[in-house]
């Protein structure tokens with residue numbers, strides 16, 4: 257092995273760790289990423305030469321490249337993701353657990369020599385604005401040039417991170433190897449106590465881009481609990497009214513349930529003068545500010561977005577974001593360097609190369625793009641990016657929104673009566689599973705705060721931490737639950753969604769600012785008749801009525817089924833949350849008797 261003579265740091269902790277990992281993985285070469293444009297060009301050329309990347313038509317798609325992942329490696333693998341805490345109880349009943357020593361031993365054996373014949377890329381990165389006191393430094397060691405290039409888009413990468421780190425030992429140690437990309441030898445292990453992540457056997461998405469779900473959610477949620485803040489799976493958006501007033505909201509929707517779309521929304525024409533801008537589309541780190549409000553920063557610097565369904569009508573800002581300097585993974589492509597996916601603006605061309613690299617003909621029953629195909633785009637490409645995105649102190653949050661993908665039961669919008677009720681709504685959120693993780697799609701599972709796969713410690717303590725935040729936040733945001741995905745008996749979406757979600761957002765913003773009243777129902781506050789602005793809405797009135805309906809029969813079932821979830825949490829479930837359910841259930845049962 258030869259180590260690069262150009263080690264761009266004298267940080268002894270970092271140098272020692274990199275040397276130790278190189279001894280274990282035995283790469284042919286160690287390369288330290290500096291994050292420069294010249295480096296990006298060089299690594300891209302290397303990736304093209306190695307057929308890891310395929311150039312798209314550079315006139316139409318400047319700086320854009322295509323990547324096929326291994327067909328066995330197309331989404332996060334929750335069953336192979338582990339929280340390695342000293343005891344199983346620390347990880348809780350919703351996480352897979354491995355004893356830390358055992359995990360280091362087991363994965364250590366797999367890493368041994370895994371990088372022979374390969375380059376080890378050392379990728380220093382900062383999550384959060386470079387000068388923010390809230391930001392965290394991570395170093396990802398990887399043998400994938402694709403991962404190194406993705407990290408360069410998703411995080412502030414290279415010299416900026418080493419400068420920030422200085423001689424400190426406080427950095428996340430992330431070791432990643434694609435190894436032989438075998439699901440039998442695939443593990444994503446987190447060691448919260450050591451601020452360490454070991455990932456092996458996958459080169460895709462949240463399994464491999466360690467700054468994202470692994471550091472910014474699983475490890476950060478553990479740090480947040482200890483330090484009194486929140487690390488959440490939430491987009492952050494800025495809403496500017498026609499008078500110039502700005503409000504910010506954070507919204508937790510599970511993977512592939514509409515965060516990117518909501519964060520980049522274009523309001524309908526009747527909302528003249530309103531501007532929605534993106535602060536973040538996936539992750540929010542929130543702390544209590546000196547003014548007693550909750551302030552949020554987006555730790556990321558790019559978007560790793562779901563491609564299918566994205567088009568000029570549903571999300572023009574996303575389409576503009578991917579116009580240049582973007583990596584496309586597992587979408588379909590044409591012979592002349594163009595791309596396509598299901599839900600594109602135009603019909604499929606007669607012939608394509610599908611996500612597996614195979615010839616595809618229009619009319620084929622198989623999908624041309626994988627349902628979890630993705631784009632990795634720099635945030636700065638987004639024409640609607642908020643000017644506050646780099647603000648080291650973040651943005652003040654007026655409303656927190658929880659939203660699952662539910663075909664039935666959950667109405668378009670509900671406002672929590674108070675903080676504890678809001679935490680209960682988040683803690684019991686259900687959502688139908690999507691292609692973002694391997695496994696069955698479309699089954700309802702409890703996904704508390706959209707964090708089920710991302711909480712780095714036990715769920716009961718996580719809920720207690722949320723409850724405890726009330727005491728820490730003198731001016732807490734209002735809390736909401738939304739559902740864009742309710743369906744008719746025929747299986748059609750009742751609510752048009754996308755830009756029309758502005759109508760619901762506007763009501764929430766007005767509520768948060770005390771500008772509008774609400775109708776109290778048994779389950780939460782809802783808009784009074786006429787308060788949801790439906791001017792110009794292209795949807796039948798009956799559909800809106802069905803989307804907003806609260807059916808007490810469905811809710812009785814829903815509240816009963818939450819008992820199963822609470823049983824799973826057992827004694828760790830905080831009592832105030834258990835009591836919320838009981839109270840609601842009793843009220844719904846009595847009301848049904850009255851009827």
Ligand SMILES: Nc1nc2c(ncn2[C@@H]2O[C@H](COP(=O)(O)OP(=O)(O)OP(=O)(O)O)[C@@H](O)[C@H]2O)c(=O)[nH]1
Nearest residue numbers: 511512513514515516517562564565692740753754
């Ligand atoms: N019916 C409906 N579909 C939506 C809406 N918003 C988003 N979608 C679809 O849901 C899918 C996922 O949307 P995204 O905005 O990428 O979801 P995400 O939560 O950012 O996904 P991750 O990147 O996995 O975190 C896409 O196919 C969208 O077209 C909506 O308001 N209504």
Ligand SMILES: O=C([O-])CC(=O)C(=O)O
Nearest residue numbers: 332461462463469511692
């Ligand atoms: O992590 C990933 O692979 C993609 C993602 O954003 C999610 O699943 O929410």
